[in-house]
Amino acid sequence: MLKYIQLSSYARNELIDITPRVEELVKKSGVSSGVVYLCCLHTTAGITINEGADPDVRRDISRFFEQLVPVDAPFDHSEGNSDAHVKSSLVGVSETVLINGGRLLLGTWQAIYFCEFDGPRTRKVAVKIVADR
Amino acid sequence: MLKYIQLSSYARNELIDITPRVEELVKKSGVSSGVVYLCCLHTTAGITINEGADPDVRRDISRFFEQLVPVDAPFDHSEGNSDAHVKSSLVGVSETVLINGGRLLLGTWQAIYFCEFDGPRTRKVAVKIVADR
């Protein structure tokens, strides 16, 4: 089953929790045991799994990335978003999450984040759900 | 087949070789061709594949991450482990390894590491083994 999550970002750098939307797709699929593949189809964004409880964590991560890869570092690419491309390769554009008992197998504090590095934009994440035999 | 590897870390930052334990689970599964999904269920740790021969390499990696993301960088999250959350998103919490001929398909020098960034702690890695049809 291949589906897409469409979302909008509102800041240049932002982590957006997409866990409920992935969980909803898993529930609708009726798959009780299997794997979910998440693929961000963009080159200035990514996907990561990190703490979902305290919103300070996602802001700390986003802000640290801004410092680690400054937008005004000496880059050749003329669109002014090379920092976003680098951040995308650091975080990665895909994640694989297990399904167990009809639910995402995540740790107590884990949430799935779409990482926006060149917003605000409209974005798309491919979600493929594969059931065990 | 879904199993868990439990492990203990002894330092705040540490790379722990879990290759033998993953190999053992693959052997027990009897799967000769397939895929192993490894998912770290924590938000201040990760999983990486890197050199297993010279222990200096894993110490170099761990120490470089400490310098790259200092524990005392200006973070909002009040638990004092925001650096560990950032490191977790840099390294990633999951890995997919192929199984071929009943063994992990790794390069000559590759080992699978659990990356501790906020130890010492007791940790858990989910291991799902899926056979080809």
Add this chain to the structure above:
Amino acid sequence: MLKYIQLSSYARNELIDITPRVEELVKKSGVSSGVVYLCCLHTTAGITINEGADPDVRRDISRFFEQLVPVDAPFDHSEGNSDAHVKSSLVGVSETVLINGGRLLLGTWQAIYFCEFDGPRTRKVAVKIVADR
């Protein structure tokens, strides 16, 4: 189906577009819907997905990584390539790409790159193609 892509790098740090070679293997496999697992079997290289249109982007990424992890940082490992090991863990050694309609499911600007961090060398990427049931 398990295949290998062999390639040669010519610089110490270099991103090499392997998209056409992965696409060719998918085409040959005849799989119309499924998953491709890409595993770099080396510890001083990696795989990333990023922009394929403007060659400045891959050069910006490669050069930024050189600055982020300097070759002459204080490392213990005596082979002088600890920076390459760190870069490998930052970028990651594997990628999972979806197959849809007999083609790689990539965004408009996405390309698959082999990341060389300790070239020039001859390298190998394992490519496993799994069809949906």
